Amino acid sequence: MIEISEKVMLQLFWTAGLIVISSVVILIEKLWWKPYRIRSVLEKQGIKGPKPSFPFGNVSEMQNLQPQPPPNSDVKEAWVYSIFPYFHIWKQRYGPLYLYSTGTKQHLYVEKGALVKDMAAHMAPDLGRPLYLNQALEPIFGDGVLRANGKTWVYQRNVIIAELFMSKIKKMLYSMEDSAMEIVKKWDKSIEENKGKTVDLVIEHDLKVLSEDILSKACFGSNYGEGKHVFERLGAMQTKLGTTSTLLGFFNLSFLSINGNKEVWRMKKEVDVLITKMINDREIQNKNKNDDEKPNDLLQKIIESSKRDTTLNEKGFFKTKYDMNQLTIDLCKNIYFAGSESTALATTWALWLIASYPEWQQRLRSEILEAFDYKLPHSFCEDGKLQKLKLLTMVIQESFRLYGPAVTNSRETFADMKFGDLLVPKGTYLWMFVPALHRDTDNWGPDAAEFKPERFANGLSKACKYPQAYIPFGFGSRNCLGQNFTMTEIKIALSLLLYHFSFEVSPDYRHCPVSNMLLIPKYGIRLLVTRLNHTKK
Template sequence: MALLVELFETGVTVACGFFLEHYVLVGLGLLFWLAGRLLEKLWWKPRRLERALRSQGLRGTSYRFLVGDLPLLGQKASSKPWPLRCHDNAPRLAPFLYNIAREHGKTSMFWFGPMPNVVINDTSVVKEILSGKHEQIVIPKFEVFGKLLGNGLSSQDGEKWVQHRKIMAPSFHLPELKLKLSAFSSCCQDLVSRWTNKCIGMNNGGGSCELDIWPELRNLTGDVLSRVAFGSSYLEGMRVFHLQEEQAERLMSAIWTTAHPAFLYLPIKNNRRMHQINKEIETIIRGIIVERIQAMNEGGCTRQDLLDMMLESNLSGIEGNDKSSSGMTIEEAIHHLKFLYFAGMDPSAVLLTWTIVMLSMHPEWQERAREEVLGLFGKNKPTYEDMSRLKIVTMILREVLRLYPPTAQMKRKTIKEVELGGVRYPAGVMIDIPILLMHHDIDNWGNDVHEFKPERFANGVAEASKNPGAFIPFGAGPRICVGQNFTMLEGKMAICMILQHFQFELGPSYTHAPHYVVTLHPTHGVHIKLKAI
């Protein structure tokens, strides 16, 4: 019996040793496999892509393990004052991209972590990229960015993009916008009345005042967006606007200081705050959607705004989260509204802000624009037909968009090998289309490229530059921004009504120091002296 027990104990010991040794070997094998995958992703693949690009004559920075050029990409525009009337913006607003292109050529590469980025500042190649004819080139998916700021049309591809654009685009077509023009003018009239009361309230005998127009114009464009797209007052959505502004600043700061998007999921203070903001925004928007669906189910009168069109596209699909539906699920609707709360307001406010700054710096153009406006409208509210006849104001808005584009660059990504401009790009390459550099390229615009000269657009966009396709503030091709008509019409209405009622100049405390926070913001606000007329 004792022998049997001894044999049993020996067998158990041997078996345990065998299984322990087996699991150790499995663990070591798994560890080596993971290490190999990491080495492939973080070293071997980047080096292969670098060799493939350099063998075709591309120049640029060399890959550095894991971080690439991230330490240099964090360079920001200087917060120090710029000289007034200085519009040489590229080296200040995008110093890294500017230096890469100057040192290595218009087609050059750099590294966002282990991801190769090729900057292409060739209008003919850019036109080909944006034409949509290359299925090997797609919109890159920045999952964290989309989750926190919203997945709008600009981040979608394929059939989903086609379906959702069909739903959303009609709200931004000119016939629909013409019907909503009264909302535009009503919001602008509120702004004019508020500014007039401030000027009168100063009681200095001159009917003038000084104020920071940056938050004022953000409130204006937020009010317009709410009334036109959401059928609600600005105050109802103000919390979302402010939260999205904070979200964008935190997110962009985090992106430039981390080597990989996975770092944005770490439970550090900034990341926790971003996810808290996101939860609050989604709760507010979900509440708006649920309230609207209930009203529609009860037979209530719909507002026929953008939200209505989204909900009516497939109400059953939204209620059931039917992914096979051609409409939108409730989660998709939330993401579109999140993105619109940011993208529908910010570019318009940016355009209006820098237009007033430019007209303050260049008073001769302010007077020419005012003469045109008063000649067409007098002190009456502008109509759509009359605004379509604006020539000088349109030239000014386009020149502002050229010198101060709301977005510095667009991105695409190769998922298969593709040939562009005589270069074969392998799969896995990010393509940067540097809008800011293209708008400030002497080869596109001539020796006066950095001067504010609206007359270059006197014969339209097509003849404004030496190379067709060099002016792309809203993108180009089939994916051109769906909201460009909205932004331009809103800009014309607001500028016309401000010119009708005020003369303006830069305040003594104004500091010219733009910087990009997704879009082009004034670092220190925009203090303007207004005089009621």
């Protein structure tokens, strides 16, 4: 037998001891010191919040609190207080700026326009997307532009931004119009089958197909049919991952189950394969073409950038060809998700609001008829026509304020940061509940919960005290890159639909907005749709 000397045993003992001590120190730092430091810094500045309990913080209270709408509040507004009831209840107790925790994560809830203004002034990279969310949502977003930080985000932003200038979007107008006319024809057919009478339609699926078709044609040179499987799987992953536990940092045990995990990663792999095939097919098509013969769309720009951009590679950022390929796939996934799902929901909620306010519907229709001289479709490319739709722009802006697709907006501080007079320590998660922020009476006035598009008559800067706290497209340097694309698509869709039809809210409609990453109608949007025939006066 080999005898181990006393000296060797002593060395092994000290090594093991150091490992144990180091592990304990790391655990203490992670589980106690870091959360304690963050809370201490914020509490010393007068910020209060619910008392956390070890090891789950305020998770138990968050799961047990029930919605408490304010007295005399509009029944239609009850949903605002039911999505994340603890946000509202804690605001009543601790004010519009408070501290809460989920496990070791320390969150600062922000419902103060002045503070959002200060946050918006800070540039990346010290204020970025929360890293734990990036990990939780990795199957659906990967390291794409919606969740990326630092160099990865800068690279993707530079690829996308030039393709979404208005000069490029104007070339997509005919394509957008063609897609919207397919919905007009479909609804026309439903009315014809009902002998020309008003029909009761659930509209959100058709508007989702519309957005998906526009995105597929404009950005990827395909159509809804070809991108259908990508959209379906992204939607299924959204349902699986869009839980409160995932988004707010709970211990998400249901997702960690073997079956749930396997299903999500299976769908992720399927989407990656579909997008890889689309990229490979495009490269094969381009093989014997000159540069001026190749498609001029966003997919082509992404492919070309992935081939020629070596700046980051030289710095060691992309270590392998696989890294670059995966980033290209992730970027495409992010565009598919953001450019279709969010836009479709925005159009859906806007049309519901228009149906809910007949006087505004008539004003919009009159504006559209006058702007396009009763010549829809085939008039959108006439110079300046869309820009003349001032009332429609105001209604869309107000719809984004009250029923924007974004439910929350979050950031993580990657360094100690100062927002105005407030010092926020490194590692703090900042959360904004968008529907509440957009109904803040301090910023929007006493009528903040009411539908009043006229507040935007003189632009966003005059609509409220802190325009930076209007965040349907995000805020600061991380503002949505596709904002112009989205607004143009919604204007075209609503113009054509209001030109051809009138709308009323169906008596069978049940108002129940819920959160699943985005603000969705739980029971669908049902509208009564009637065909219009215009005669020029």
